[in-house]
Amino acid sequence: xxxxxxxxxxxxxxxxxxxxxxxxxxxxxxxxxxxxxxxxxxxxxxxxxxxxxxxxxxxxxxxxxxxxxxxxxxxxxxxxxxxxxxxxxxxxxxxxxxxxxxxxxxxxxxxxxxxxxxxxxxxxxxxxxxxxxxxxxxxxxxxxxxxxxxxxxxxxxxxxxxxxxxxxxxxxxxxxxxxxxxxxxxxxxxxxxxxxxxxxxxxxxxxxxxxxxxxxxxxxxxxxxxxxxxxxxxxxxxxxxxxxxxxxxxxxxxxxxxxxxxxxxxxxxxxxxxxxxxxxxxxxxxxxxxxxxxxxxxxxxxxxxxxxxxxx
Amino acid sequence: xxxxxxxxxxxxxxxxxxxxxxxxxxxxxxxxxxxxxxxxxxxxxxxxxxxxxxxxxxxxxxxxxxxxxxxxxxxxxxxxxxxxxxxxxxxxxxxxxxxxxxxxxxxxxxxxxxxxxxxxxxxxxxxxxxxxxxxxxxxxxxxxxxxxxxxxxxxxxxxxxxxxxxxxxxxxxxxxxxxxxxxxxxxxxxxxxxxxxxxxxxxxxxxxxxxxxxxxxxxxxxxxxxxxxxxxxxxxxxxxxxxxxxxxxxxxxxxxxxxxxxxxxxxxxxxxxxxxxxxxxxxxxxxxxxxxxxxxxxxxxxxxxxxxxxxx
Numbered sequence: 001x002x003x004x005x006x007x008x009x010x011x012x013x014x015x016x017x018x019x020x021x022x023x024x025x026x027x028x029x030x031x032x033x034x035x036x037x038x039x040x041x042x043x044x045x046x047x048x049x050x051x052x053x054x055x056x057x058x059x060x061x062x063x064x065x066x067x068x069x070x071x072x073x074x075x076x077x078x079x080x081x082x083x084x085x086x087x088x089x090x091x092x093x094x095x096x097x098x099x100x101x102x103x104x105x106x107x108x109x110x111x112x113x114x115x116x117x118x119x120x121x122x123x124x125x126x127x128x129x130x131x132x133x134x135x136x137x138x139x140x141x142x143x144x145x146x147x148x149x150x151x152x153x154x155x156x157x158x159x160x161x162x163x164x165x166x167x168x169x170x171x172x173x174x175x176x177x178x179x180x181x182x183x184x185x186x187x188x189x190x191x192x193x194x195x196x197x198x199x200x201x202x203x204x205x206x207x208x209x210x211x212x213x214x215x216x217x218x219x220x221x222x223x224x225x226x227x228x229x230x231x232x233x234x235x236x237x238x239x240x241x242x243x244x245x246x247x248x249x250x251x252x253x254x255x256x257x258x259x260x261x262x263x264x265x266x267x268x269x270x271x272x273x274x275x276x277x278x279x280x281x282x283x284x285x286x287x288x289x290x291x292x293x294x295x296x297x298x299x300x301x302x303x304x305x306x307x308x309x310x311x312x
Numbered sequence: 313x314x315x316x317x318x319x320x321x322x323x324x325x326x327x328x329x330x331x332x333x334x335x336x337x338x339x340x341x342x343x344x345x346x347x348x349x350x351x352x353x354x355x356x357x358x359x360x361x362x363x364x365x366x367x368x369x370x371x372x373x374x375x376x377x378x379x380x381x382x383x384x385x386x387x388x389x390x391x392x393x394x395x396x397x398x399x400x401x402x403x404x405x406x407x408x409x410x411x412x413x414x415x416x417x418x419x420x421x422x423x424x425x426x427x428x429x430x431x432x433x434x435x436x437x438x439x440x441x442x443x444x445x446x447x448x449x450x451x452x453x454x455x456x457x458x459x460x461x462x463x464x465x466x467x468x469x470x471x472x473x474x475x476x477x478x479x480x481x482x483x484x485x486x487x488x489x490x491x492x493x494x495x496x497x498x499x500x501x502x503x504x505x506x507x508x509x510x511x512x513x514x515x516x517x518x519x520x521x522x523x524x525x526x527x528x529x530x531x532x533x534x535x536x537x538x539x540x541x542x543x544x545x546x547x548x549x550x551x552x553x554x555x556x557x558x559x560x561x562x563x564x565x566x567x568x569x570x571x572x573x574x575x576x577x578x579x580x581x582x583x584x585x586x587x588x589x590x591x592x593x594x595x596x597x598x599x600x601x602x603x604x605x606x607x608x609x610x611x612x613x614x615x616x617x618x619x620x621x622x623x624x
Contacts, residue, residue, distance in 0.1 A: 022334065043582045263619065270355045270615035272582040303582035307575060307624050 004191035010153040011160055014056040017089045021045050021158070023165050028268045033284055034292045038169070040162040043273050043303030047113065050158050050301050051082035051145070054180055057154025058143045059086050067092045069139035074120075074127040076102040077230055078302055079145035084115025095140055097130045099123075105306075146178025147236025156184025162297050163192040170294040173280035175301050176200035176209040176250060177231035179239035185299060186246035197248040201283035203228050203258065209235055209243065210250040227255055227311055230276035230302065251283035258282050259311045265300075275311070277301045316503040322465040323472055326368040329401045333357050333470070335477050340580045345596055346604045350481070352474040355585050355615025359425065362470050362613050363394035363457070366492055369466025370455045371398050379404045381451035386432075386439040388414040389542055390614055391457035396427025407452055409442045411435075417618075458490025459548025468496025474609045475504040482606040485592035487613050488512035488521040488562060489543035491551035497611060498558035509560040513595035515540050515570065521547055521555065522562040539567055539623055542588035542614065563595035570594050571623045577612075587623070589613045 001009075021041045030037055042050035059071055070093030073083050080096045087094035094115040098107060099122035107117050120130040135142050144151065158181075159172055172189050176182045186198035202209055205226035211219040218240055224232045235243070253261075262278035265271060280298050284291060313321075333353045342349055354362035371383055382405030385395050392408045399406035406427040410419060411434035419429050432442040447454050456463065470493075471484055484501050488494045498510040514521055517538035523531040530552055536544045547555070565573075574590035577583060592610050596603060 048582060266584055266619060270360060270584040272578055272584060307578060307622075310619075310622070312619050 003187055007153055007156055007160060007188060007191060010057050010150070011157045013060045014053060014154060014157065017046075017056040017060070017086060018052055019045055020161055023162060024269060024271070026269050029264065032264070033288050035284065035288065036293070036295045038162070038166050038297050039269070040158050040297060040299050041271065042158055043271060043277060043300050045302075047078070047081045047085045048302055048304040049078040049082065050155055050181060050299065051078045052086060053157050054145075054148075054151035054154035054184070055079065055082035055086035055143065056089070057157075058148055058150040059083070059090050059092055061150045062141055066141050069141070070095060071143050072097065072131050072134045072138070072140040073143050073145060074098070074131045075145050076106055078304060080106070080110050080115065081113055083143060084110050084113035088114035093140070095134045095138065097127050097134070099127065144236070146180030146233065147238045148180075149238055152180050152184045152239055152242065153187070154184065155181045156188040158299055159185040159188035159297070160192050162299070163188065163196065166295070166297060168194055168295060169196050169297045171197050171199055171291065172297040172299065173199045173201055173284055174299045175228070175231055175276050175279040176202045177276065178233040179209065179235040179243055181299065181301060182209075182247055183239035183242040186242060190246055198246060199280075199283070200243070200247050200250040201280040202231055202250060202252055203279060204252045204254060206232050207250075207252050210252050212240060213244065213247075213250055216244075227258055228276040228279050230274065231279065251287055253279060253282040253286055257286055261285060263312055272303045272305060273300050274302050274305045277303065315499055319465055319468055319472060319500060319503060322369050322462070323469045325372045326365060326466060326469065329358075329368040329372070329398060330364055330469075331357055332473055335474060336581060336583070338581050341576065344576070345600050347596065347600065348605070348607045350474070350478050350609050351581070352470050352609060352611050353583065354470055355583060355589060355612050357614075359390070359393045359397045360614055360616045361390040361394065362467055362493060362611065363390045364398060365469050366457075366460075366463035366466035366496070367391065367394040367398035367455065368401070369469075370460055370462040371395070371402050371404055373462045374453055378453050381453070382407060383455050384409065384443050384446045384450070384452040385455050385457060386410070386443045387457055388418055390616060392418070392422050392427065393425055395455060396422050396425035400426035405452070407446045407450065409439050409446070411439065456548070458492030458545065459550045460492075461550055464492050464496045464551055464554065465499070466496065467493045468500040470611055471497040471500035471609070472504050474611070475500065475508065478607070478609060480506055480607060481508050481609045483509050483511055483603065484609040484611065485511045485513055485596055486611040487540070487543055487588050487591040488514045489588065490545040491521065491547040491555055493611065493613060494521075494559055495551035495554040498554060502558055510558060511592075511595070512555070512559050512562040513592040514543055514562060514564055515591060516564045516566060518544050519562075519564050522564050524552060525556065525559075525562055528556075539570055540588040540591050542586065543591065563599055565591060565594040565598055569598055573597060575624055584615045584617060585612050586614050586617045589615065
């Protein structure tokens with residue numbers, strides 16, 4: 001099966017479990033960027049982020065036997081909620097391994113969506129071991145938040161919808177965290193766009209994708225002092241080759257640029273986006289002279305912010 | 313001409329100058345309210361509030377001779393921006409009288425939309441005298457923010473659109489400040505709804521409309537310590553009789569209820585609404601047992617908040 005067919009089938013398979021999110025525009029943001037912008041609002045997606053797409057894609061592609069034994073992941077972020085809600089929608093049990101020091105509000109959110117929270121000591125090694133134990137004991141299938149082809153294809157469906165609505169985009173910008181969204185978007189842009197290029201954006205503080213593209217191998221982050229907490233994760237072995245082949249460029253931004261971009265969107269579009277979600281718009285503003293008059297789609301990745309801890 | 317014809321003509325006249333705003337829903341807010349809710353998102357209106365409709369209505373109904381001499385109002389709130397932007401869209405000069413102690417950001421917003429700011433000492437008397445002086449000197453037409461029939465009809469067009477999209481609403485809730493929105497909505501509900509009732513909502517702190525309906529005459533506010541700063545204004549002689557005849561009820565809410573309702577909308581709908589805008593949803597939550605299973609439209613009046621001064 002071709003990748004285009006796989007994308008189309010994936011989109012069809014997850015349609016009952018996701019919202020087709022709206023695409024918004026802003027005269028003011030067009031004006032300050034000097035470009036023609038359309039924003040795909042995955043902050044309005046179920047559970048508030050695009051991760052719902054990848055999670056629904058992965059679970060819905062399991063056999064009924066696999067589904068009957070449940071799914072497991074380790075995450076304290078949006079993917080934990082996405083897997084819980086997708087699993088619930090599909091009648092599947094979800095085990096979510098979370099570090100014991102994760103905020104109570106995040107544990108409650110997972111429980112609210114029907115996931116079973118399993119706490120473990122707060123190290124990556126413990127998280128992986130705990131998830132592995134659940135695979136063995138329960139027969140549950142492990143779903144990685146970004147380094148999984150079904151997840152990557154699912155994340156790409158946001159760009160499919162965007163290109164169905166706006167077929168002549170010159171560029172699509174997305175944030176880069178684990179790499180699932182930017183890889184899926186790049187595949188969708190290749191097969192559904194009309195010479196549409198994909199650009200990733202990440203904070204200087206966690207620029208592993210930028211450095212990985214430079215060096216040709218997966219680099220790790222030495223710092224992670226970014227407000228864009230969704231982008232602290234690492235590229236994986238499945239999405240990195242797709243990124244190498246299909247993503248045109250990674251643009252890096254400063255923390256202050258992320259906050260400025262986020263504030264523009266809140267004030268002018270009247271919608272709530274999380275800091276990670278503001279990164280691609282910040283990247284466009286940083287390099288706006290290069291994109292003058294171009295038609296640009298931006299994937300607004302999510303809107304799950306902690307209102308008690310805002311940067312303004 | 314019948315009021316229904318006047319509403320229809322008004323809607324037609326202002327259509328080029330306004331956005332037809334989206335109507336959003338939320339499974340979670342349906343769940344916590346026990347009702348079926350649709351939200352008319354005037355926070356996405358041009359300049360961020362429904363006031364654009366009334367301002368465009370009033371200016372577009374002036375003669376060309378009147379338009380050539382400009383319009384004037386006194387306001388430091390959303391109507392100042394609405395009149396400025398409507399006037400600019402129609403090629404008309406706008407004079408905006410603002411108290412000298414108005415925040416610089418509000419003066420800048422008016423200037424940004426092309427209005428000419430005229431400062432005066434910060435009393436109602438000085439504001440009225442300054443506006444009157446401009447009427448005399450420039451021949452400009454005074455437009456009241458809420459006590460003007462064209463403004464009232466214009467504000468009613470949000471409910472017309474909502475009822476075109478959802479014809480079978482049982483109730484429409486709006487905030488009550490000067491009374492223009494609730495009066496216009498009540499007219500639209502009467503002529504475009506199917507036995508649709510209009511309910512106003514206001515803070516206990518500025519419950520002049522509630523008390524006016526009780527006493528049968530326009531009451532004034534003794535306190536005004538509300539976060540809903542758009543609702544501090546008084547009812548007028550033109551909108552009050554419409555409210556008496558067509559508004560079913562005014563529900564009052566506590567300040568804490570406004571903040572809770574606003575936070576629910578920010579967190580769950582991922583959209584920014586201003587405190588005044590949260591008042592009708594707060595009123596519904598306060599009295600939700602009475603509205604169980606009903607189909608309810610809420611006019612989200614605006615989204616102009618000061619991000620440096622949030623209640624959470």
